[in-house]
Amino acid sequence: MAVTILAIESSCDDTSVAIIRDGYVLSNLIANQDIHMAYGGVVPELASRAHQANIVPVTHQAMIKADVKAEDIDAVAFTRGPGLLGSLLVGTSFAKGFALAQNIPLIEVNHLQAHVMAHFILEKDKNNRLPSFPFLCLLVSGGHTRIIIMKSHLEMEVIGNTIDDAAGEAFDKCGKVMGFTYPAGPLIDKLAGTGNKNAFRFAKPHVKGLDFSFSGLKTSFLYFLRDSLKEDPDFIEHNKADLCASLQHTIISILISKVITASLQTGIKEIGIAGGVSANSGLRNEMKTEAEKRKWNLFIPAFSLTTDNAAMIGITAYYKYQRGQFAGHDIAPLARY
Ligand code: KG4
Ligand code: ZN
Numbered sequence: 001m002a003v004t005i006l007a008i009e010s011s012c013d014d015t016s017v018a019i020i021r022d023g024y025v026l027s028n029l030i031a032n033q034d035i036h037m038a039y040g041g042v043v044p045e046l047a048s049r050a051h052q053a054n055i056v057p058v059t060h061q062a063m064i065k066a067d068v069k070a071e072d073i074d075a076v077a078f079t080r081g082p083g084l085l086g087s088l089l090v091g092t093s094f095a096k097g098f099a100l101a102q103n104i105p106l107i108e109v110n111h112l113q114a115h116v117m118a119h120f121i122l123e124k125d126k127n128n129r130l131p132s133f134p135f136l137c138l139l140v141s142g143g144h145t146r147i148i149i150m151k152s153h154l155e156m157e158v159i160g161n162t163i164d165d166a167a168g169e170a171f172d173k174c175g176k177v178m179g180f181t182y183p184a185g186p187l188i189d190k191l192a193g194t195g196n197k198n199a200f201r202f203a204k205p206h207v208k209g210l211d212f213s214f215s216g217l218k219t220s221f222l223y224f225l226r227d228s229l230k231e232d233p234d235f236i237e238h239n240k241a242d243l244c245a246s247l248q249h250t251i252i253s254i255l256i257s258k259v260i261t262a263s264l265q266t267g268i269k270e271i272g273i274a275g276g277v278s279a280n281s282g283l284r285n286e287m288k289t290e291a292e293k294r295k296w297n298l299f300i301p302a303f304s305l306t307t308d309n310a311a312m313i314g315i316t317a318y319y320k321y322q323r324g325q326f327a328g329h330d331i332a333p334l335a336r337y
Pocket of ligand 2: 111115141142275276307308
């Protein structure tokens with residue numbers, strides 16, 4: 001019998017609801033919160049209020065789009081963490097209420113695992129090439145930078161982690177210094193397209209093993225701009241594209257060098273990228289070049305599945321459903337999972 005799952009994602013500033021049937025996405029809607037742009041980052045209290053306003057209409061629309069009624073749903077999945085506690089609470093409470101009203105099971109999902117599991121989402125009329133295990137995935141988002149080995153759909157091992165900022169934070173914080181609104185990653189990506197990636201050089205960290213560090217780069221970028229602005233007050237305006245291209249290139253080379261090391265150390269050539277920063281065109285292209293050179297079987301997610309979305313929560317829940325991994329109603333969200 002078909003298994004239909006309603007999935008809720010509310011860990012940060014996007015309210016997303018998806019309907020997944022037997023691993024296929026029937027709908028995956030996202031309500032973005034533009035309110036944070038003016039503040040240069042996500043304001044937790046505003047985020048949870050916006051989730052409260054959005055969650056019912058987004059769920060309603062997701063059900064209409066999927067042509068699914070409440071009675072057709074077999075389980076409700078939600079992001080338990082990591083994320084902003086107030087935001088997570090909205091999704092968790094809504095999921096509990098829905099599950100209770102329909103008398104169906106509740107499934108909790110780890111947001112980070114879900115980003116990697118986005119590679120297992122099936123889409124109608126697509127060729128749906130899926131990774132095999134072990135699968136090595138670089139997870140790069142606004143809050144996390146990790147190298148993860150998936151041993152099976154539900155078993156993951158973190159083999160590398162950032163010791164300070166995440167890659168997305170490096171994009172966002174350096175963008176803020178250049179006067180860009182939050183999140184700055186997409187604009188930097190766009191401007192980098194017309195810039196020279198070798199125009200400027202910024203400090204690269206020396207972190208042992210498979211861990212990452214981005215706070216030094218942020219400082220190096222800040223000091224470089226401070227000095228340059230003394231000589232030319234319009235330095236940023238005059239060099240925007242080159243600054244973006246050079247910064248992006250530095251971030252990408254830090255990321256890719258660790259993926260290469262991880263692949264060599266583990267012998268895994270089944271490789272993917274996931275998370276918001278995996279939408280970056282430079283990262284996608286350079287990963288493709290590296291994959292050809294090193295004979296990797298590379299997996300790059302569709303743009304719609306890179307940033308936070310509920311389809312990735314739904315696909316993870318689908319595998320948990322098959323194993324009967326349900327949550328009790330006393331479950332609480334976890335800011336740090
Ligand atoms: O996965 P995500 O939507 O949320 C978190 O779980 O953090 O990632 C958001 C991050 C932001 O830092 C944003 O600037 C970055 O992803 N991002 C990008 C691009 N699109 C989104 N960074 C670089 N290039 C992009 N095209
Ligand atoms: Zn995320």
